[in-house]
Amino acid sequence: MLTKEQIAQRIAKELKDGYYVNLGIGIPTLVANYVPNDIDVTLQSENGLLGMGPFPTEEEIDADLINAGKQTVTTLPGSVFFDSATSFAMIRSGRVDLTVLGAMEVNDKGDIANWKIPGKMVKGMGGAMDLVASAQNIIVAMQHTNRAGESKLLKELSLPVTGLGCVKKVVTNLCVMDITARGFELKELAPGVSIADVQAATAGRLIVEGNIPEILF
Amino acid sequence: MYQESLTSQGDSMNKVVKNAAEAIAGISDGMTLMLGGFGLCGIPENSINALVKSGVKNLTCISNNAGVDDFGIGLMLQGKQVKKMISSYVGENAEFERQLLSGELEVELLPQGTLAERCRAAGAGIPAFFTPAGYGTEVAEGKEVREFNGKQYIMEKAFESDYAIVKAWKGDTDGNLIFKATARNFNPLMAMAGKITIAEVEELVQPGELDPNSIHTPSIFVNRIFQGVDYEKRIEQRTIR
Numbered sequence: 511m512l513t514k515e516q517i518a519q520r521i522a523k524e525l526k527d528g529y530y531v532n533l534g535i536g537i538p539t540l541v542a543n544y545v546p547n548d549i550d551v552t553l554q555s556e557n558g559l560l561g562m563g564p565f566p567t568e569e570e571i572d573a574d575l576i577n578a579g580k581q582t583v584t585t586l587p588g589s590v591f592f593d594s595a596t597s598f599a600m601i602r603s604g605r606v607d608l609t610v611l612g613a614m615e616v617n618d619k620g621d622i623a624n625w626k627i628p629g630k631m632v633k634g635m636g637g638a639m640d641l642v643a644s645a646q647n648i649i650v651a652m653q654h655t656n657r658a659g660e661s662k663l664l665k666e667l668s669l670p671v672t673g674l675g676c677v678k679k680v681v682t683n684l685c686v687m688d689i690t691a692r693g694f695e696l697k698e699l700a701p702g703v704s705i706a707d708v709q710a711a712t713a714g715r716l717i718v719e720g721n722i723p724e725i726l727f
Numbered sequence: 728m729y730q731e732s733l734t735s736q737g738d739s740m741n742k743v744v745k746n747a748a749e750a751i752a753g754i755s756d757g758m759t760l761m762l763g764g765f766g767l768c769g770i771p772e773n774s775i776n777a778l779v780k781s782g783v784k785n786l787t788c789i790s791n792n793a794g795v796d797d798f799g800i801g802l803m804l805q806g807k808q809v810k811k812m813i814s815s816y817v818g819e820n821a822e823f824e825r826q827l828l829s830g831e832l833e834v835e836l837l838p839q840g841t842l843a844e845r846c847r848a849a850g851a852g853i854p855a856f857f858t859p860a861g862y863g864t865e866v867a868e869g870k871e872v873r874e875f876n877g878k879q880y881i882m883e884k885a886f887e888s889d890y891a892i893v894k895a896w897k898g899d900t901d902g903n904l905i906f907k908a909t910a911r912n913f914n915p916l917m918a919m920a921g922k923i924t925i926a927e928v929e930e931l932v933q934p935g936e937l938d939p940n941s942i943h944t945p946s947i948f949v950n951r952i953f954q955g956v957d958y959e960k961r962i963e964q965r966t967i968r
Contacts, residue, residue, distance in 0.1 A: 555909075556839065556840075557765040557768070557909050557912055558765070558909045558912050559909050564968050565966045565967055566966075567967060568967055571962070571965065571967065572908065573960035573961070573962050574896075574907045574908040574909060575908040576765075576766065576768050576909055576962075576963075577909075579964060580765075580767075580819070580963040580964045581964040582962060582967070591909060591911055592911070593843070593912065593913070593915045593916055593943075594765070594791070594839065594840075594842075594843035594912050594913050595843040595844055595846070595847040595916050597840075597843070598843055601840060602840060602858065602859065602860070625836075626836075626865075629828070630828075632817065632824060632827055632834070633817060633818030634814060634815050634816040634818065634836045635815060635816070635838055635839070635866075636815050636816035637838070637839040637840060638838075639838035639839075639840075639841075639861050639864065639866065640838045640839060640840035640841065640860040643838075643858075643859035643860045643861070643862060644859055644860070670864065670865050671863060671864050672864065673862075673864070674863040
């Protein structure tokens, strides 16, 4: 099984030199810690910052400089600030190469739910609906099952949808899967996890073909 | 209302008001307000405190977030001054969630980019636009859907608001504004969108002191301006490396 950090580390392998990347709150934020040394990626934070730097030192903290998760951050040489409409212009026009998001549920058609549990939890979609409607490539970072042990990788969503047919890849604590027209295609297994484990934890259509390698970091 | 807009917009030399209490004069029960800020970053602290003190009620507030329980718009929620919130993310506010789930508070949640563009459209004289965000979701219910180049889009309309209240870093007495870092966010968009726009600034200077190349919001959009005091600038997630 992968830890949260390992999920982020595996997703970081999908980064390519020159990418503009938007990282969501939670596990996706950790991806920034594993950017390979030999490539340059630029992080976009939808509250109005392109070229997001690391968290500040105590002395560098600036209340006017935060990321979309409301955490204090810093700038880098070449960073730029802009208003929220300009930020989403970048996103809707497809200039963000990769979006990494958390999810409550994903189905085997690539639909995602992550903004609301009716009657229980209402947090809102923030920028997620804009991102999933327009991003070139969306990877979901999530736990394979919920706290009750139920699959979060479903045939049909039970929660209100955030976006349709947009998720291309899912990295969970158990495995890496691509979402294609046929459903969840198992690509890599976490250390110590069997195909049967993934089958038992996946409620949607699961395709297992050929030899499935272990995840490499 | 007619008199109000005459006096506040007619004389460009008279935009400077003494303080927040004077700035919010004319805001009355049942009005729709835009409030700038992302989380607690770049919120008009002075004006919010004045609104709390004024006791004005049944407000519809357009703001990306709803503050936290004891700061920002959260203070207006505690006082039950807000009838309806239009936001994109309200997860940091327990009182908000309580009022919402109990039905005391009406809420319209919108994709953040849609919220921003509905402000921008209002300020740009554009009545509506099409966006892919929210297609196929609850957000699209009751909205026109149209296909362009094989992709589905929903129609969203420009916001209508009585007052927009924004916070800038620096401003001049004509109403030109400069924002700082990510405290810019929704502020310049909302500044363009209010029937009457109130700007509170950390530093108010004379015309000519701000570099014309660096001004984010041109003075024409601003009706009232004042230098705020005692900015707390609370940080929601103090994170260090």
